[in-house]
Amino acid sequence: VYIVGVDLGGTQLRAALSDASGRIYRRLAEPTKAVEGVEAVLSRLKDLLRQTMAGVPPTEIEAIGISAPGPLDPRAGVILTAPNLPGWNEVPLRHIIAAEFGYPTYLGNDANLAALAEGRFGAGRGLKDFIYITVSTGIGGGVITDGRLLLGERGLGAEVGHMTLEANGPRCNCGNIGCLEALASGTAIAREATLRLSEGCSSLISDMVQGDLSRVTGQTVYEAAQKGDPLAHEVFARAGFYLGVGLVNLLYLFNPSRIILGGSVMKAGDLILNPVWEVVRRRISRFYWERLSIVLADLGDDVGLLGAVALVLDAKGQD
Ligand SMILES: [Zn+2]
Numbered sequence: 001v002y003i004v005g006v007d008l009g010g011t012q013l014r015a016a017l018s019d020a021s022g023r024i025y026r027r028l029a030e031p032t033k034a035v036e037g038v039e040a041v042l043s044r045l046k047d048l049l050r051q052t053m054a055g056v057p058p059t060e061i062e063a064i065g066i067s068a069p070g071p072l073d074p075r076a077g078v079i080l081t082a083p084n085l086p087g088w089n090e091v092p093l094r095h096i097i098a099a100e101f102g103y104p105t106y107l108g109n110d111a112n113l114a115a116l117a118e119g120r121f122g123a124g125r126g127l128k129d130f131i132y133i134t135v136s137t138g139i140g141g142g143v144i145t146d147g148r149l150l151l152g153e154r155g156l157g158a159e160v161g162h163m164t165l166e167a168n169g170p171r172c173n174c175g176n177i178g179c180l181e182a183l184a185s186g187t188a189i190a191r192e193a194t195l196r197l198s199e200g201c202s203s204l205i206s207d208m209v210q211g212d213l214s215r216v217t218g219q220t221v222y223e224a225a226q227k228g229d230p231l232a233h234e235v236f237a238r239a240g241f242y243l244g245v246g247l248v249n250l251l252y253l254f255n256p257s258r259i260i261l262g263g264s265v266m267k268a269g270d271l272i273l274n275p276v277w278e279v280v281r282r283r284i285s286r287f288y289w290e291r292l293s294i295v296l297a298d299l300g301d302d303v304g305l306l307g308a309v310a311l312v313l314d315a316k317g318q319d
Helices: 038-053 093-101 110-121 180-184 186-197 204-208 219-224 230-254 266-270 270-283 301-314
Strands: 001-007 012-018 024-031 062-066 104-108 128-134 139-145 256-263 291-295
Touching: 001 038, 001 301, 012 301, 024 038, 038 093, 062 093, 062 110, 062 128, 062 301, 093 104, 104 110, 104 301, 110 128, 110 139, 110 256, 110 301, 128 230, 128 266, 139 180, 139 219, 139 230, 180 186, 180 230, 186 204, 186 219, 186 230, 186 266, 204 219, 204 291, 219 230, 230 301, 266 270, 270 291
Parallel strands: 001 062, 062 104, 128 256, 256 291
Antiparallel strands: 001 012, 012 024, 128 139
8 A cells, every 4th residue: 555745845845655664656746836825736736646646546545644834733734824835824734635535634744744754764763762853944853752753732842943042142033032943044054154244254155155145045154164164164163053052952851862963954064063062062961962872864855755654654553
């Protein structure tokens, strides 16, 4: 039997036909074109699902799992609002898809499901207590504690990117102040580099963007760091410092055995990981970290699809 995994992203809609071992037999993708609104995206999503399931006997399809940006209510199957999907306010996506196709359907937030995917198919295999964090444009994550994904009352828990680290720090996209996301995401890295350049610091970055500071991205800072640019190194060290402080909070709260770091910013590797470890070792008792591993995520671009598959498998209690 097959499981259908869906990854509803702000830029791409993806769907796959998978088996219970995470082997993908068919995968399809299309631009989301989120600006066209809810109905247009929904109809594209339904078409994509029809193509994904084409030619497969209905009895061979067990369920549909959907990974979507939060905040969403996984139990009710409702997307509450989605910053990258204009107009998606309280959309009962699970019901819409279940009613259209007639299969059991499950919905989960993308970062939570990435944690499930890493736990079942990737860097968290066999572990009962681990935390997955994705550091990209934003910061999201999932907390697996005693083998279970931590959800909270409305499924809004484990938002590791929105822990307050600087009570009077920079404003975050979520409306809060001084969140980890506002201090260590790719966006924060670009913002910090831009700020320092505008204060007159010299760096390769200025030449790379031909002096146009509005063009500085996390990627630019990364490329400059690769060339040994001191300012770029400092900016990554600062992001790593805050990520480390965030991890200290998480170690105190959940005492995981492993932290899995994914997302585009993590390709900076030791530029981030070294300051992370430095903070962890300096700020919290060794009993929390002497058996801790901090590793990079195993799963690449398929993490969303595999997370949707893992959600179905977890819901069905298939271990
Ligand atoms: Zn925030």
